[in-house]
Amino acid sequence: MLRNGLEPWHLMVVVLVAMLVFGSKRLPGAARSLGTSLRILRSEARALKQEPAPHPPREPADSEPPVA
Template identity: 65%
Template sequence: MLRNGLEPWHLMILAIVVIVLFGSKKLPDTARALGKSMRILKSEAKAMKETDVQAPRTDPPA
């Protein structure tokens, strides 16, 4: 089916489609918002891991 997956020319076509759809003026704002969302997601995931480590689960008495 798909042996090579994503090749460089696929990325070029995808980039062209994104530029045509969103326009070159909105791309920096979109990239900035995506980066901010990724930072928030990473910090929340890290906080969840730290909370899990600090408060180990205990089984309630039967």
């Protein structure tokens, strides 16, 4: 059924269902909010890839016990 991937009529069905669920007045705001959320998610994922993982703190050698 989905051998060829998405076709134009798939997009029309998705838009029609979205209009039925959200209504035509709230649909632009919902799409804008979804776009903003995706943009934030991408930027956070990109920052996570660029940021090196923090190293755990080193344990002191057990040569001397701590003095109280």
